[in-house]
Amino acid sequence: MTRYVLLFIENKWHSLNLDQPENFQEDHQFGNDGILITFQTPELLRHLKKIKRVRIIPKIVDLEGFEKQMGQEGKDLKSFKNWTMLAALKYHNIANHDFKLSSSTIRDFLGYMAVLYEYLLQKDNDEAKRFEDLEQKINHIIYRRQFLGVPINFSIAESVCTQLEKDIYRTKNILQLKYRIFNPDNEEWQKQYLLKKGYKLIKSTLFTFKSWRNEDDICLLVYEMIRNQKDLDSLLFMQSHWGSKANAYPKYLGFGTITSRITMREPSFQNLRKSNRKVVVADPFHKLLYIDYSQFEAGILASLSGDKRLIELYNTDIYEDLAKFVFNDGTKRSDAKVIFYRYMYGDTTLGSKELQYFKRFTGLQSFKEKIDLEMKNNLKVGTINANYRYRGEEDVSWGLSHVIQATASLIYKKALIRVFVELDRVKFLIPMHDGTVYQIANMWYDELKPKIERIYIEEFKRACPKIKGRVNIKDTFE
Incomplete structure (x- = not known):
């Protein structure tokens, strides 16, 4: 199967045949086969959606997730905190530190991407096997949904946004008038506040504020402000960016964290507060099914x-x-x-x-x-x-x-794959850390519900034989 490294720039998809490096295309012609390697997966899926001759989503390797998996390095070892393709190429000493992407260096940039992919592929045999046996299958599932979109009630989304704006304004007023804190949304101030109080930064500033919200009124207020702002950003994004009158098209990343958790970005449905999840709805004549592990x-x-x-x-x-x-x-x-x-x-x-x-x-x-x-x-x-x-x-x-x-990620991903392979009438929508939102046609719902439950429990038992795993199932994401 032909492998192409792809870059969207200057309003065109440029490609380099990884197996025949002399084959460089300034305007790539997409078909139904091949392996497409890129760091611009959302843009690629949007483009494929427009091409009528592409009926099957080809294999896609997202270089961001691939580098995270094969590199096996957390942020504490990285010299760059915010992942970019150019930063990754420089970090791995593939591109010179003074390299700049321009019209004249597109082919060089694609060549560097090809070198990075091959280098990572050969770095660790165990990870390479995991990618082929597990992660590539997960990518196929999540990219299909990214291609199709997630059903949304935009009328509800607008109403939720209005309430969130009021809540954020009220919280900032309290912080400013009562506590004389005039820049509570400044990340540097947040870190300095936690440091000053002697609260160790655990996982993230948000999680740390959450950890101390019961002992510290300011932590509670800042936590509420950040959570509401994140939800507002996600809901505004889904209403203002590429989508339709019924669907939003978030970016899924199959290996989104060093622990291999699947993440969603722009908008981040995973992080919506329970009270705001009502924006997610089922297609006509379908019902939602939300399953998650108990005490995962x-x-x-x-x-x-x-x-x-x-x-x-x-x-x-x-x-x-x-x-x-x-x-x-x-x-x-x-x-x-x-x-x-x-x-x-x-x-x-x-x-x-x-x-x-x-x-x-x-x-x-x-x-x-x-x-x-x-x-x-x-x-x-x-x-x-x-x-x-x-x-x-x-x-x-x-x-x-x-x-x-x-x-936990391993158990969860194996359950996702089994449901996808064995129960083709069950439609995957949103991955959570320990659960999933599916939609099922009304006529099949009662028949398929216990089969999904069985698969999730079996995969938990396979990895954790000393306990009898349990799940919770609801017909709503709220």
């Missing part, structure tokens, strides 16, 4: 660590037990879940009571020590199916988190 990461941690006490708690509710221990209130489950994630991320600012809770699990402590030792000896850690992450020279705290979240 906690269950994986229980099974992989083999901690008998943790396994027993999974059968009831680990987060509720944690809430009772820390807060003396089992209803504070969502707050307990944040503590659980902070523990996984290696947060050293956890209180004594929180740490006391986790020390009760001797099997868990041994498992964590084993991962830390593996990181020290091998300088990397991964799953039963590759998806490694390298560490630098400095001490790291994310080893346990990477193993658990990367395993």
Whole structure:
């Protein structure tokens, strides 16, 4: 199968035949075959949608996700934080640091992209096999949906935007008038505030504000402001950019994080607050089905660590037990879940009571020590199916988190593929971290619902045989 490296510039798709580098086209002629390698996947899918002779989406390799997988480096090892193709080429010493893309260097740029692809493909045999067996299949599923779009009720979206604008304005007023904070949406101010308060940055500024929102009124207000602004940005984007009167066309990235989580951008449906998810609707004569794993990461941690006490708690509710221990209130489950994630991320600012809770699990402590030792000896850690992450020279705290979240991604992706292959009447719409939004024709809904549930539970059991995984299913994304 012919492989082409593609670049959209100067209103044309330029291509280089990777197997015959002398074959350079300034205006690529698309067909139904070939492997297309690009970092401009959304633009490519839009273009393919316009071409009537292209009836089947060809194999597409998104170089951003591919570089993330094969490079196996988190942001802590990168010299560039915001991924761009040119930055990646310079980072891997393929393009000179003074190289600039222009009309006269298009062919050189395509050649550099080809070199990067070949270099990454040969870097790690385990990752290359994973890409072929798993990630390429996931890419096919998500690019089909990116091509077709996600059904949206734009009337509801407009109404939600109006309310979000009011909420953001109200929150900023409180921060300015009561706390004399006049630039709360400035990222540098946010980081400095957290640093000043002694709150360790865990995962992201948003997650850190969320972690401290119950103890700090300013953290609560900033958290609400950021969440609402992100939702507003997503909803405005889906209304103002390429789409239709009934669909939005987000960008899916199959290997969107170092743990291989599928991410969606512009708009980010995954991060919409539950109250704002009502903008997502089913096509006529269809119903939505939302399935997600119950206590996903906690269950994986229980099974992989083999901690008998943790396994027993999974059968009831680990987060509720944690809430009772820390807060003396089992209803504070969502707050307990944040503590659980902070523990996984290696947060050293956890209180004594929180740490006391986790020390009760001797099997868990041994498992964590084993991962830390593996990181020290091998300088990397991964799953039963590759998806490694390298560490630098400095001490790291994310080893346990990477193993658990990367395993979660593996389980989830295998379930996605099985549903796609075995149940062709089930239409994939939106991937979440631990769940999926599907749509199903009304006439098939009741028949297919238990089959989806069975597949998700079986894939959980395959990777985590020491627990009996559970799922939640609803007929609404809200």
